[in-house]
Amino acid sequence: MGREPRPYGKDTSMKAFVNDDCIGCGACEGICGDVFTINDDDVAEAIEDDIPEECEEDAQEAADNCPVSAITIE
Ligand code: SF4
Numbered sequence: 001m002g003r004e005p006r007p008y009g010k011d012t013s014m015k016a017f018v019n020d021d022c023i024g025c026g027a028c029e030g031i032c033g034d035v036f037t038i039n040d041d042d043v044a045e046a047i048e049d050d051i052p053e054e055c056e057e058d059a060q061e062a063a064d065n066c067p068v069s070a071i072t073i074e
Contacts, residue, residue, distance in 0.1 A: 014073055016046035016059050021070040028066055032058035036071075044070070 016035050018028075022043040028036035029044060034055045039045045051059045051073070063071035 013050040014056055014059070015049075016051055016063070017072045017074070018044045018046050019070050019072065021068045022066075023068055023070075025067060028062035028071060031062040031065060035059045036062055046071070 018036070024038060024042040024044065026038055026044075029038050032055055035047050035051055035058070036044045060073055063069075063073050
């Protein structure tokens with residue numbers, strides 16, 4: 001048994017979450033619009049699916065730049 005060795009980053013799926021602290025500033029959408037969108041309630045929403053691999057860095061950057069630290073990536 002055992003898993004095939006994979007290139008770095010291939011076997012970790014990441015998800016993004018936005019909590020109630022969001023003030024709807026739009027920064028995350030500006031940095032990573034593929035993962036974050038401002039919804040009808042004027043707060044950010046993260047995609048429910050895993051973060052696309054090519055967006056992981058941007059999603060992390062969006063989390064780092066959120067002024068109220070409302071984004072969790074895990
Ligand atoms: S950057 Fe933070 S506060 Fe601004 S919209 Fe995104 S989650 Fe909300």
